[in-house]
Amino acid sequence: MTNRDKLLDATFIEVYKHGYSGASTAAILKSAKVPKGSMYHHFSSKKELVLGMVKERLIPKVRESFYIELHETSRAVDILNYLFKKISKNEMLVKHGCPLHKLMFEMGTLDDEITELCHNEFVFLTDNLTLILDLGKQNAEIIEKDSKSLAEFIIISSWGALSRSPNHSSKEQFLKDTKHIMDYIKI
Amino acid sequence: MTNRDKLLDATFIEVYKHGYSGASTAAILKSAKVPKGSMYHHFSSKKELVLGMVKERLIPKVRESFYIELHETSRAVDILNYLFKKISKNEMLVKHGCPLHKLMFEMGTLDDEITELCHNEFVFLTDNLTLILDLGKQNAEIIEKDSKSLAEFIIISSWGALSRSPNHSSKEQFLKDTKHIMDYIKI
DNA sequence: TCTACAATAGACCGACCAGTCTAATAATAA
């Protein structure tokens, strides 16, 4: 593994744990076992390092949990149940929330570029979910609502459900929350 | 206004804007126009200052938006519509999210005491909302669901709705999100 | 082999961090 890869991995963990402000370059370098000169060779600043981490680590990871390829034969309700179940099995997500949501929330007041990058991914995820909901409406599985607004609501409320205090969040708790979403959207 | 009060006010703003890690004592002192010795006279550390701010500023402010006294004659649906409307009119909340949610989310990985204090307030708010929903069920205004779970879902998804990127959040957007909640819970 | 550039390595820098210290002043009680 190259030093660049080690840096991106370590940055993901440090920023997820301590936030952007709380993540120090020293801690990232120590955890990655990479010298400082190497980091500033690959990235011009801490911000650029984090931008790279979002593009090459955070977004791919989030898609693993919140994105699913649509097939003509798919059933929308099945897809959603599958996604929620998969998310609920990811202990990291359940305990500490969606890393994209967490970073976007923190950076909202600190940096427009990082915030926008996160927001674009939110749009990508909702666009995908919108297609799934449209399919569900065609199949008469899902209530007749504006699909895009509904998709946004599902993601934003899932993120809310994942952002409870770590000591009081659990797989069961999350599934209870998403049950409300499913009860709402199913016909 | 005493220096202690000035400090708590400034701490609320700085922590809301920059998060706990990003809020420096120097910035707080400058904004409050209070010397350092005065701060460390009233509070033994930055953490104690923030704990005081949560108890004496953040929690009261959050209750203004998310808490409502219950009266026997109240209609649950009216109360919720009123609360959502009031929240939507608070530009600060709509743009930058619920400060309680934001702090709890950040501190989840950093400090148990602050996280717990925030979580306790989440419990307080849900307990209050649970009573309102119970009343709504009695009046046959609201679907038959576990009131506590429903109350938690309403608050957590409202917080999610408020935690969108500031450049893409608006009063209208928030009301669209909460419309889904209302459509779900109303009979 | 020589050349040129990419990457590694870490000492070093000024700025800023939370927190300490001592001194001065205001308020209160005897």
Added chain:
DNA sequence: TTATTATTAGACTGGTCGGTCTATTGTAGA
């Protein structure tokens, strides 16, 4: 008045911050 305590005031400290600098090493082409 005097003694005592609460509060204000800010200079100062050791450590950490993001970032710079120079030197060295690895690597690929001529």
